[in-house]
Amino acid sequence: MTLVRFLPLAVAALCIASLGFATQSLAGEAPKYTVKDGKVDKGTYNGYRRFHGTCHACHGQDAMGSSFAPALIESLKSVDYETFVKTVMEGRQVTDATGAVKAMPAFGQDPNVTKHLDDIYRYLMARADGVLVPGRPKKIPN
Ligand code: HEC
Numbered sequence: 001m002t003l004v005r006f007l008p009l010a011v012a013a014l015c016i017a018s019l020g021f022a023t024q025s026l027a028g029e030a031p032k033y034t035v036k037d038g039k040v041d042k043g044t045y046n047g048y049r050r051f052h053g054t055c056h057a058c059h060g061q062d063a064m065g066s067s068f069a070p071a072l073i074e075s076l077k078s079v080d081y082e083t084f085v086k087t088v089m090e091g092r093q094v095t096d097a098t099g100a101v102k103a104m105p106a107f108g109q110d111p112n113v114t115k116h117l118d119d120i121y122r123y124l125m126a127r128a129d130g131v132l133v134p135g136r137p138k139k140i141p142n
Pocket residue numbers: 051054055056057058059068069070072075079084087088092093094102103104105107113120
């Protein structure tokens with residue numbers, strides 16, 4: 001009886017705990033990648049996949065940029081983790097010299113992005129640091 005009564009509470013507590021964990025990782029210290037002999041950790045590999053699922057349409061294959069959006073392998077040399085997260089979650093809009101509007105969409109409501117943002121960051125940092133060549137990387141075996 002008591003167990004049954006407290007079960008929903010326990011579930012709710014668990015949900016809140018995991019929510020706290022998820023947001024913490026997005027706002028805390030910058031996530032790190034591992035590249036060894038040209039192979040990458042699971043997270044960085046996932047980041048490669050997620051980047052090419054959502055971001056590459058504008059930011060180019062292998063994050064090398066397009067006429068529409070900047071090369072993130074260059075941007076990430078100076079954009080810090082916090083600014084990166086803020087930009088992707090909230091989006092940004094600029095009007096260039098010709099008066100054309102270029103917009104970075106807000107992805108804060110897109111779980112395909114928010115859940116994997118740390119991994120996308122890992123992948124982009126490995127590219128920006130020049131330790132990861134273009135193309136699909138291989139995973140470090142477990
Ligand atoms: C519809 C096109 C489009 C998509 C899709 C897109 N972006 Fe952008 N992004 C832009 C544009 C345009 C800018 C430049 C905005 C500006 O100059 O303020 C930009 C800027 C950025 C910046 C800031 C770069 C800098 O130099 O300050 C980051 C970081 C970024 N995008 C990350 C991402 C990530 C990560 C994804 C995938 C989840 C993504 N973008 C998807 C169009 C896009």
